[in-house]
Amino acid sequence: MLKLRIFIFSLLGLMVFSGLLLGQAPTGKIIGIVTDNEGLPLPGVSVEAISAKLVGKATTITNADGSYRLFALASGRYTIKFSLTGFNAVMREDVVIRVEETITVNITMTPGRLEEEIIVTGKAPLIDTKNTTKGMNLTKEAFATLPKGRNFDSLVIVVPGVNIEPYLGGISVDGASGGEKLL
Secondary structure (H helix, E strand, O other), X not given: OHHHHHHHHHHHHHHXXXXXXXXXXXXXXXXXXXXXXXXXXXOOOEEEXXXXXXXXXXXXXXXXXXXXXXXXXXXXXXXXXEEOOOEOOEEEEEEEEOOOOEEEOOEEEOEOOOOOOOOOOOOOOOOOOOOOOOOOOOOHHHHHHOOOOOOOHHHHOOOOOEEEEHHHOEEEEOOEOOOOOOO
């Protein structure tokens, strides 16, 4: 009976110890706080960790107090990039992470130059706002394709502002009747 109890306790001890070993993950983490040059926390900073050990990259964004955390990083060498619009980007290279190690990388970012590029493209307006004359150039091809009668009245109505008004005496230009003097 005593041997059975020793065997059971040994078995339980082995299970607890092996459970602790399985609980060990072969990863590390990077934590830190990002501040500006006056010591104030910077929320919204993009943090990227790049390594040959990763497929892609590990990313996060700093919270309201400027802190960030990158978890489950495989052991190896990392390059960490911090970027925020209006500030100079900061890079930390050769940050080494070992199994179950937490590395603290605090960063101070300095304001950068704000640059903005404005490209203006424009085209000539379809309406000439500086010229008050009305007119129309009629090409030979357009003249040949337009339906025309035997007199001038049948062709002049293609000019903008010209209409045939039978109650005003024939042709009306911009509302002026045929009897009005046009200069």
